[in-house]
Amino acid sequence: MRAHTPRKSALDRLHELGGKPRIRTISTPQSDPSRVAITFDGVHDGARATRISIRARDLKQLSLVPGMVLDAETLEALKRAVRLDMAHRAALASLQRAPCSRRRLIERLSRRGAHDRAILETVCDELSAAGILNDEASARSAARAMVARRPAGKRLIEQKLRAKGIAPATAKAAAEEAVADRDPLTDATSLARKRLRTMSPDLERHVVVRRLSGVLARGGFDPDVCRRAIERAVGESIDDA
Template identity: 30%
Template sequence: MAAGSEEDEFSAGAGASRSRPEHTSQGGTVEQAKEACLRLLAVRARSRAELAQRLAAKGFTPDITERALDRFTEVGLIDDAAFAEQWVHSRHTFSGKGKQALAQELRRKGVSQTDAAPALEAITVDDEQQRAAELVRRKLRTIPPNLDRDKTIRRLVGMLARRGYNQSTAFTVVKAELAQARLDTSDLD
């Protein structure tokens, strides 16, 4: 019987801790809001607006949310300018996103134009052209060699446009890479 009661106590204790709400019906405490923010920030960096939105969804009042976020800003755990810089670098380098797409992503994340502008300006025209050229070269490997030239151009320019490259950059890069690819393959004949 003693083993059964221990099991019941364990089960009740585990269930009670899991069902405990993260906040009270009055909108939670600042400490609870801070804990929620820390859990979110442990996964990835987030903008202030993203955190505010997530706390609101969890039922925290605007006053509690602002106090928690103000404290995190004060100690440097929330910095939209640094977030924008990290986001732009990561998404441009690893996902091949162009400036237009990155600006749109930052707007959706609630980063102000003032905080986003320096991060976006860090990507030069040369950086953007170089990254676009890498994407085109990679895509060219998967396009059938007998595909019509115009269709190939449309596919490549469309791919770059979807990634946020402006039309001028996309056409310039695609034409240059196709000329280079044709030049390289003619040497093999």
């Protein structure tokens, strides 16, 4: 049985060229006009001319043309363009699978060590400028989704957003916006009543109050709101509980 040979990356193929490689052709794939394919003289794997792809915007900066022989400085610049292309495609694929914050995206793509941190920072700057990576919009969307799924206080929403890599100020603003037209007492009471229905009717009153207090506190509601919501849910004052 023939052993599987791992596919070589564009960087691997560039490293194999050595010396001063000469560009044979530059073309734009019909499937993706934002990228260009560059082939070099010589063979790769004994059969095909070495071929790599980079972004069209980087080609313009490098001023590459067919027939050009690359010196060491230009070759290093081309390798950087390849790294940018690889990171850019990886970032887009990751965001399509699961939108996230800038910090979380960099953490995801850095985890396997396949992408340099500085390259990822550059790609994230570009995606942010294009409006594709937007922490503010992502935070607002996530905050609204949290509130829609289950009643939650501002503190919990803010904590969850920060855990997703959202900056504190952005998380706070998104949390405040998500609960701006909601009544925290109504939400807390709804959550308390829902939890109360799952409790045994034989539980002592102080146990019920303690458990509901924990549920609402973990839900991000302020102490006063928790107390009043529990009183509404159980139908009596809990000052002596």
